[in-house]
Amino acid sequence: MNSNTSAPTLKKSSGGQLNIPTTFIVTLIPVCVALNIVGGFIAHALRLPVYLDMIGTAISAIVLGPWWGALVGILTNTGSSLINGPVSLPFALVNIAGALVWGYGVRSFGLGRTLPRFFALNIIVAIVCTIIAAPIIVLVFGGATGNTADALTGVFLAVGQNLVGSVLSSNILTSLADKIIGGFVALAVIEAMPRSLTADLDLVKSTPLKGILYALVGVLIGVVIIAIFLAMGSGG
Amino acid sequence: MSISNPLPLALVPGNSFIHNVSPGPKMILVVGYVILAFSTQNIIILYSMAAIAFIFAIWAGILRTFLKGLLILLPIGSSLLALQILAPAVEKPWTAAAELGPVTLYIDGLYYGFVLLGRIFASLAIALVMLMTTHPSDMFTTFTKLRVPYTLNFMQAMTLQLIPVFQREVGIILSAQKSRGMKGSGFSAVLPSFIPVFVGAIERVQQLSISLESRGFGSTGHKTSYRKVKGKWSDTAIAVCSIVIMATLAVMSIMRGSWNLSDQITFSANFVLGLFLLVAGTFLTIVTITIAFMFRK
Structure with a gap:
């Protein structure tokens, strides 16, 4: 089925933005939330070293706007807490921050116009998310997240880095991989959406994920080297 | 798992x-x-x-x-x-x-x-x-009694209904990949299987949106619930x-x-x-x- 032919015809508001029907928003948001939760569950079940729980947030923030993305972030973490308890509830702040950066980055600052810009935007999202996640991990969970990155936190602690620094160093690696992959998967999905819904977006065409993964590996190696030097420096 | x-x-x-x-x-x-x-x-x-x-x-x-x-x-x-x-x-x-x-x-x-x-x-x-x-329905009915907007309750309830659907779809796509001799686990299997699920989900949004529109979603008036939650003295x-x-x-x-x-x-x-x-x-x-x-x- 060609989705473009069945898409509703939307009118532009006086501000130049599309008037998306409320019922479309009300249905798109739960779909994005469910995709976040299922993505997170699958990443956990297949023991992937990333979270994959913000792809729906990126889609909604870019297509509907940053604050709709923030709502998806809140509903994702409250929905997760309805499934496996309130452990993920504090991380709603991370999801909200990611939505705002993705949304404003693409819609207000034109960071989705070219491939390098969009890559840089995902790196900014990863950094912002880490800055917000690290204090939550330290204060609520004592530095533990229960995933593979904790082993890296332990290594940084063993070489003399303090707890906050160790959590920041290990979290940024996971976060970079997660947000760059998530951002580009979102881009591919947005490209498949009806043109009438994405007409007001200035977005680059999606690219095969293989190339992005090579670039991601390069970034991760760079960050690992910097983190090791910083840890050794602080350890004396 | x-x-x-x-x-x-x-x-x-x-x-x-x-x-x-x-x-x-x-x-x-x-x-x-x-x-x-x-x-x-x-x-x-x-x-x-x-x-x-x-x-x-x-x-x-x-x-x-x-x-x-x-x-x-x-x-x-x-x-x-x-x-x-x-x-x-x-x-x-x-x-x-x-x-x-x-x-x-x-x-x-x-x-x-x-x-x-x-x-x-x-x-x-x-x-x-x-x-x-x-x-879950009792929980959302209670949220409504606590004056949480019904649109939010609807979104949360719909999310809980969609989760098993998407989970099943990812499983079907991964099984299809395996049956064609492709990898069934790890990054190289999960990422390609995500895109069709996501795109299919977005297409579903349009149908859901039209069905909500036709059922008068967003109309004003008193909203009722199929399940009733009654409080007891206990x-x-x-x-x-x-x-x-x-x-x-x-x-x-x-x-x-x-x-x-x-x-x-x-x-x-x-x-x-x-x-x-x-x-x-x-x-x-x-x-x-x-x-x-x-x-x-």
């Missing part, structure tokens, strides 16, 4: 006293637990709260599912205690318990580690009891007792400066060393299994 396993969101059907308590008092209990857990550093209170949640789980006849839900604590708990022994979240100077090669183990962080674990344990345990004994009694007990303990904890018992509870160096080996061993086993899964053909 496999992706074909359902998410542990299901209500465990039953007719126990806990099942029959209406969602309102249960929500008050959960919120009270979280507030009390984060206002005290008294491990006796924290682990007593967890023990009470266990009693509720046994009373409701949901112990097996409840214990499965608590498994999430195993990796978090083991790495949390290991990290607190390596780098206590308390002010220096720290008391060394043992040296393990280049690594020094400290006694000081263990109490705080038990506090953090107790907070997560107690909050998770009571939340699981509530979720496993409450019908629900009120449970709510009042929960509020009084937990508010008293929270106030006492705040007045005693979080009620920290670290001065009265000491751990021997051997206990710290033994516990570190146990939790670090558990966590490294989980990490090894994780890495083995990632590189599995």
